[in-house]
Amino acid sequence: MxxxxxxxxxxxxxxxxxxxxxxxxxxxxxxxxxxxxxxxxxxxxxxxxxxxxxxxxxxxxxxxxxxxxxxxxxxxxxxxxxxxxxxxxxxxxxxxxxxxxxxxxxxxxxxxxxxxSFTFEEALLANGIPIRHQEENVNVPMYLTSIPCEQAGSFHGNMVVSMRPMSQEYAIRASLVTARFPSVHGAPVHMGDPASIGIETIQKPDFGDSVTIKEGEVPVFWACGVTPQAAAMAxxxxxxxxxxxxxxxxxxxxxxxxxxx
The missing domain is CATH 3.40.1640.10 (PSTPO5379-like)
Structure with missing residues (x-):
């Protein structure tokens, strides 16, 4: 600390x-x-x-x-x-x-x-949930999705998400832990198949770096504050x-x- x-x-x-x-x-x-x-x-x-x-x-x-x-x-x-x-x-x-x-x-x-979402990573670690991008000393992987944001005036675009791979057991625990932090994105928006939210290649993030996804792990996705940058481009x-x-x-x-x- x-x-x-x-x-x-x-x-x-x-x-x-x-x-x-x-x-x-x-x-x-x-x-x-x-x-x-x-x-x-x-x-x-x-x-x-x-x-x-x-x-x-x-x-x-x-x-x-x-x-x-x-x-x-x-x-x-x-x-x-x-x-x-x-x-x-x-x-x-x-x-x-x-x-x-x-x-x-x-x-x-x-x-x-x-x-x-970096804010709730301390709580994930305190609950025994490993964070792969920290383990590999790289930036968190982030992806532009097919999930549309609600338009406001001139601003529109799709949601960007950050991803942390983990076992199914950890994924359930992570959802409960991060739900306590709605002011820093809260619970995940998606777990599992990336294609269902418009991500074609999980190893090619739109922002940040790729990380290892081990056998038996699922990708867990949180809404991300890079969304405004996608809105800027749109x-x-x-x-x-x-x-x-x-x-x-x-x-x-x-x-x-x-x-x-």
Missing amino acids: MDQNEREQLMMDIRNGHYTGPTSGLARGYAQANLVVLRKKDAYDFLLFCQRNPQSCPLLDVTDVGSAIPKMMGTHADLRTDLPRYRVYRAGVLTEERTEIGELWEEDMVCFLIGC SKPDLMITHAPGHMYITTKKNEQLGVL
Whole structure:
């Protein structure tokens, strides 16, 4: 379990560009979040998109217009620098990855923090459920599905899911454990046959890295905060800045604070 001083040192390393990798397994004990940054003219539609798709886009915080400070999730944070890696989408096209976005910041921008499934991984481990992407030291595999999101204004697209392979016994236990965390995607949306949710090749994720699926294991899929990036590609806002998949903002909230009894 990481203490507050260790978290602050890690955040300084991220802010200064000394750490730019995935964040699964980092800052154990602290909740993590996905990021979306939009201009004010697109922010209301996206807020509505989150409200209509709460499992894919569970909102943790929304900043004031022009502010990069998430008052609910880290009053000393700066969302322009405090993630290891960012993606920039222009008219739905991924144009670049960056380790900071200060040069792109505009005075009417709004930041959204969305719950991340990395938050409930601590609870999975505490219940004896292994996490394959951590074991193999790679990014979690993520896939674009055929499951449609509810449209809101200009925003539409299909759900993205993250996948963790496990035995059937662990899959049932994982469903019960993660159901306690609705603000970070909650229970799985699907277990078993990937093709039934539009995933053709399980070893070729759309985002992140592939992991080993052992004999007798089933793939278990959770709604994923990369869904807004799929919505960006489908909806084509002039500019959307996001986290790079797997490279999250580490909040000041403890994981258990986002769980329910």
